[in-house]
Amino acid sequence: MAGPDYIAFDTLSLHAGQQPDPATGARAVPIYQSTSFVFRDSDHAAAMFNAERPGHVYSRITNPTNAVLEERITALEGGVGAITTASGQAAMHLAIATLLGAGSHIVASGSLYGGSHNLLNYTLPRFGIETTFVDVRNPDAFSDAMRGNTRLFYAETLGNPGLEIVDIPAVSAIAHEHGIPLLIDNTFATPYLCRPFDHGADLVFHSATKFLGGHGVAIGGLLVDGGRFDWEGSGKFPELTEPYAGFHDMNFAEEYGPAAFINRARKEGARDFGACMSPTTAFQILQGVETLPLRMDKHVSNSRAVVEFLSDANGVAGVSYPERPEHPDHELAKQLLPRGCGAVFTFELEGGRAAGRAFIESLGVFSHLANVGDAKSLVIHPASTTHHRMDGPALKAAGISEGTVRLSIGLEDPQDLIADLKRGLRAASKVS
Amino acid sequence: MYLNVDGQAAYAYTGARQPVEGQPSFVFVHGSGLDHTVWTMQARYFAHHGMNVYAVDLPGRGRSKGTPIDSISGCGDWIAKFCEAAGTGPALIAGHSMGSLVALEAVARHPGQFTGLALVGTAVPMSVADVLQDAADENRGEAYDMITIWGHSMAGQVGGGPHTPGVWLTGSSVRLLERGGPGVLGNDLRCCDEYRHGPESAAKVDVPTLLLLGQLDMMTPTRAARSLAEALPSVKQVVIDGCGHMLMAEQPDAVLDELIAFSESLHATA
Numbered sequence: 001m002a003g004p005d006y007i008a009f010d011t012l013s014l015h016a017g018q019q020p021d022p023a024t025g026a027r028a029v030p031i032y033q034s035t036s037f038v039f040r041d042s043d044h045a046a047a048m049f050n051a052e053r054p055g056h057v058y059s060r061i062t063n064p065t066n067a068v069l070e071e072r073i074t075a076l077e078g079g080v081g082a083i084t085t086a087s088g089q090a091a092m093h094l095a096i097a098t099l100l101g102a103g104s105h106i107v108a109s110g111s112l113y114g115g116s117h118n119l120l121n122y123t124l125p126r127f128g129i130e131t132t133f134v135d136v137r138n139p140d141a142f143s144d145a146m147r148g149n150t151r152l153f154y155a156e157t158l159g160n161p162g163l164e165i166v167d168i169p170a171v172s173a174i175a176h177e178h179g180i181p182l183l184i185d186n187t188f189a190t191p192y193l194c195r196p197f198d199h200g201a202d203l204v205f206h207s208a209t210k211f212l213g214g215h216g217v218a219i220g221g222l223l224v225d226g227g228r229f230d231w232e233g234s235g236k237f238p239e240l241t242e243p244y245a246g247f248h249d250m251n252f253a254e255e256y257g258p259a260a261f262i263n264r265a266r267k268e269g270a271r272d273f274g275a276c277m278s279p280t281t282a283f284q285i286l287q288g289v290e291t292l293p294l295r296m297d298k299h300v301s302n303s304r305a306v307v308e309f310l311s312d313a314n315g316v317a318g319v320s321y322p323e324r325p326e327h328p329d330h331e332l333a334k335q336l337l338p339r340g341c342g343a344v345f346t347f348e349l350e351g352g353r354a355a356g357r358a359f360i361e362s363l364g365v366f367s368h369l370a371n372v373g374d375a376k377s378l379v380i381h382p383a384s385t386t387h388h389r390m391d392g393p394a395l396k397a398a399g400i401s402e403g404t405v406r407l408s409i410g411l412e413d414p415q416d417l418i419a420d421l422k423r424g425l426r427a428a429s430k431v432s
Numbered sequence: 433m434y435l436n437v438d439g440q441a442a443y444a445y446t447g448a449r450q451p452v453e454g455q456p457s458f459v460f461v462h463g464s465g466l467d468h469t470v471w472t473m474q475a476r477y478f479a480h481h482g483m484n485v486y487a488v489d490l491p492g493r494g495r496s497k498g499t500p501i502d503s504i505s506g507c508g509d510w511i512a513k514f515c516e517a518a519g520t521g522p523a524l525i526a527g528h529s530m531g532s533l534v535a536l537e538a539v540a541r542h543p544g545q546f547t548g549l550a551l552v553g554t555a556v557p558m559s560v561a562d563v564l565q566d567a568a569d570e571n572r573g574e575a576y577d578m579i580t581i582w583g584h585s586m587a588g589q590v591g592g593g594p595h596t597p598g599v600w601l602t603g604s605s606v607r608l609l610e611r612g613g614p615g616v617l618g619n620d621l622r623c624c625d626e627y628r629h630g631p632e633s634a635a636k637v638d639v640p641t642l643l644l645l646g647q648l649d650m651m652t653p654t655r656a657a658r659s660l661a662e663a664l665p666s667v668k669q670v671v672i673d674g675c676g677h678m679l680m681a682e683q684p685d686a687v688l689d690e691l692i693a694f695s696e697s698l699h700a701t702a
Contacts, residue, residue: 003563003578006602007589016600018592052477054596054684062597070598071591080607081599227607250448255476257469258607259599266598 009076009192010293017071031283032064050248051255051267061270065279069286073212073222076191076292077204080227081262083270084220084282088187088207089115090275091221095183095203096152097273098265099237102128105150109136109166110397111159114387116185117394120154133397137328139170146178151236153180157196157336158188160372161346161382161406162399163322165329165336172200179234187211187373188342192296197226199336203261210373211343214288214295218281225262240264246272295375298411300340305414306407306421310347315355315425317348317403343409344372346382346399353402355428356381360405362427365412365420377410377417434495435517442514443495444468444486447479456547457520458695460487461511463529463553464620465568465579465612467494470528473596473684474691483695486518490534493616500619504530504627508537512545524695526550528680529652530624533558536660540633548698550642550691553649553677555656556630560621568618575617576609585648585676593674594683601681634663641667642694644687646675668694
């Protein structure tokens with residue numbers, strides 16, 4: 001642009017949301033491991049409780065360490081505000097519970113993390129919220145599945161585990177045409193690889209446990225408000241546009257404009273559901289975010305090396321990675337994820353479940369566990385673990401078979417990873 | 433609340449409280465391309481501390497209907513009409529940036545209608561760079577970017593200051609400006625740029641005035657308020673350390689504390 005420039009992504013990763021501690025001069029983010037914060041006087045206390053002054057009252061609602069992480073991720077995603085939560089699942093629940101109640105309906109991608117599928121398919125119906133799952137590669141399916149009570153579209157930037165890419169511009173356009181927001185789980189991409197708000201999404205959440213933290217030592221989540229959705233124009237969200245008796249008849253759209261959603265989520269959801277993040281966890285995740293650009297570049301370059309190896313390896317029936325020309329979302333990947341398609345992907349092992357077991361149990365560098373996005377490389381068999389509650393048709397819709405193996409590529413030397421995979425493939429070939 | 437001003441629906445945020453007959457009034461005026469939400473915290477405070485509060489949306493912005501008025505003087509007259517429609521009685525008025533010029537004109541052109549004047553992030557003249565005016569006239573997003581970057585101190589852009597926890601000021605600023613709609617920002621900036629008689633109007637102000645400035649303000653630098661300070665008959669100047677042009681967003685507590693002190697000083701002298 002002709003004028004000044006914004007602070008760049010790499011700089012924001014290190015600095016956003018923090019000034020050196022005014023009390024001590026500490027450069028690192030201090031861990032404010034305190035449940036509560038002292039008021040100046042009675043009037044100050046009343047003003048804090050009534051949202052007349054900013055600040056921290058009680059760490060279930062806000063905390064200075066958590067606020068740094070919230071502001072930093074908001075800056076990296078390009079939103080207006082964020083809330084830290086106890087886990088990615090808690091962030092997803094907070095988004096849904098802030099907008100929807102009994103009698104509401106969600107249209108969701110059928111290609112989701114198993115835990116997200118559990119919440120939508122099994123748990124939320126108990127609370128009167130139903131979900132229709134659709135083929136994420138067909139944006140019109142979202143429109144076709146809409147009902148009069150639909151209040152949310154939901155998808156993952158990169159589907160877990162098949163890396164189906166949601167066409168965010170197309171799906172968000174359909175959503176907005178119907179006055180519905182689009183919620184995106186951006187865990188696999190991180191804002192370094194894709195910023196969903198730039199493409200039309202309205203809300204984003206993360207399992208910060210994964211790439212944002214990157215070290216595998218802390219469970220956490222983040223919910224981010226893009227600030228562009230027109231809640232008043234939609235007319236479908238009285239939670240944001242009409243007085244809320246639970247907070248002195250506050251009308252969030254009237255008082256906070258673009259930040260209506262995140263304020264309602266904090267003043268109701270963080271307060272009442274209580275799934276807050278520990279300040280120590282926020283500190284740990286911040287350590288990861290500081291190096292996010294460097295790590296994601298390495299995750300992606302390592303993944304490309306491994307994908308190239310697997311694509312030509314004996315015993316491998318196919319590799320699902322959107323940078324491959326044969327992947328159905330190859331063109332969309334170039335548009336939405338130009339820096340790379342992340343470091344979690346699947347491949348099809350010949351020989352079925354027995355071969356899969358032999359493969360996984362013979363690996364020495366890859367760790368067999370239920371997580372992704374760690375600095376260390378990880379492996380799992382989705383059909384028997386992360387997605388085992390899905391029935392046959394749901395598994396098929398999610399692109400998972402008995403021979404599907406999911407890898408999460410870490411930061412090791414890629415030649416060591418390839419050597420480890422060769423060991424696994426040799427073991428698998430002996431039982432298939 | 434909505435009132436009818438010049439045949440159009442005019443909106444003002446009242447701090448989530450209905451006005452009470454007999455209470456003193458406090459009117460807040462936003463800056464270029466913005467709306468009442470820039471004053472939410474301060475307005476809530478005074479609404480819950482014995483004042484009737486009216487944080488207006490100028491015509492054609494926020495929830496107010498109509499088209500933007502094309503002069504600062506016209507906006508000042510509109511404020512006076514709003515106050516009359518609301519039945520505010522003699523009111524304290526605060527304006528930010530363009531809103532400070534509007535508030536100045538309202539007080540200068542309508543003597544007796546106001547009890548005090550708070551000019552926040554103000555300058556006379558309030559010249560607008562051609563590159564910004566051109567971008568705003570063409571409804572290009574670069575205009576929002578320039579205002580956001582020039583409007584915040586470096587600390588405000590980085591974040592972690594004494595503002596609302598978990599909120600990123602840069603993103604919030606851009607989103608709020610985006611809501612203004614085509615033509616609004618260009619109109620407002622031109623009003624500021626063409627406004628030339630600030631010192632003359634300041635000399636007519638017959639109520640105590642607070643100049644509340646940001647030490648690191650690049651859009652209305654503290655030195656640019658000097659002519660106002662010299663022309664105003666009764667003025668107190670306060671500079672908030674480390675603060676840019678978007679004072680209410682960057683340091684809401686400091687702004688509120690100064691407004692409280694100013695309001696109390698008016699009561700003490702009344």
